Amino acid sequence: MIRLTIDGEPIEVQEGRTLLEACREHDIPIPTLCYHPALKPYGACRLCVVELDHPSGSSKLVASCVHPCEEGAVVRTNSEAVKRNRRVTAELLLAGAFDAPEIVALAKGLGVEEPRFRMEESESCVLCGLCVRACDEIVGVRAISLIHRGMAKKVATPFEISSATCIGCGTCVLICPTGRLKLSDVTGYRGVHPWDNTFHRLYCRVCDDEDLRETRLQEATDLIADMEASE
Ligand code: FES
Incomplete structure (x- = not known):
């Protein structure tokens, strides 16, 4: 100790x-x-x-x-x-x-109501690096990183083009403390902004098949009932 x-x-x-x-x-x-x-x-x-x-x-x-x-x-x-x-x-x-x-x-x-100075436009991104680290350490994808230096420093995909490795999981969006990152879900597609990555969504075979979902649900219910009966 x-x-x-x-x-x-x-x-x-x-x-x-x-x-x-x-x-x-x-x-x-x-x-x-x-x-x-x-x-x-x-x-x-x-x-x-x-x-x-x-x-x-x-x-x-x-x-x-x-x-x-x-x-x-x-x-x-x-x-x-x-x-x-x-x-x-x-x-x-x-x-x-x-x-x-x-x-x-x-x-x-912390007692700060109004800053003595302010940027002309809100950047929203405060370069906390949470999104970059979550993408790397939690998801293991490294689709984004901090690029440039000084005032030009920002979070972006490599070469600032749509990332080939981003899987659209939304971890970066959930962890962002300022709400700068956003997800848009439109039938069949998901977008991660501001990187404008758009993905065909892969649907779960079970969740999106109503018959299969019902069958699985019934199987699970029967299994639980069997377990309870044998106790
Ligand atoms: S430097 Fe410690 S919380 Fe950011």
Whole structure:
């Protein structure tokens, strides 16, 4: 076990835990955006910063979702420096995604109602990378990635053309925190936007055949009845 102090309280956590995991295990609230428990930590949004005190008297801000717990560490999750830093981060997110309800709520929770600056048009995408990582780590397809650098950085399919590997599962859409990604389902087709990938939908042979579905349902019902009768 690792012993450390968070907000003045001594706590113990298993080795290998990040500071964020330690805080969550002890009900200490930390805002996050690019973190998802089903994905590897990424450390992109910096909303989860906490202040780490050094024995020399200095301190530094670290992203708690990627920083491991260390023996004897002294951590502050709500210091002035932490709050200020999170507010600036929230302001920057809000400036680019001012019409995304989740970002608006997140910023409000950190005390930011109106950013001091704002992009002319809402980008909606905050480059949290959740969609890219989910496509890779959960679906195992890697149909999208972060391309370009600086202001031009964005999520896109390779060569920004319809992806040959995307299976239209919609995982990226479900995990997107800003609602930028959308699915359209029209009979027989599914579209993933804004990449304009359109797929012929493959239907399940059982679910889409009414007779077969009834037969399978009856078989399952009979099986359950047999099991109950033999108990
Ligand atoms: S949640 Fe830790 S950097 Fe985004």
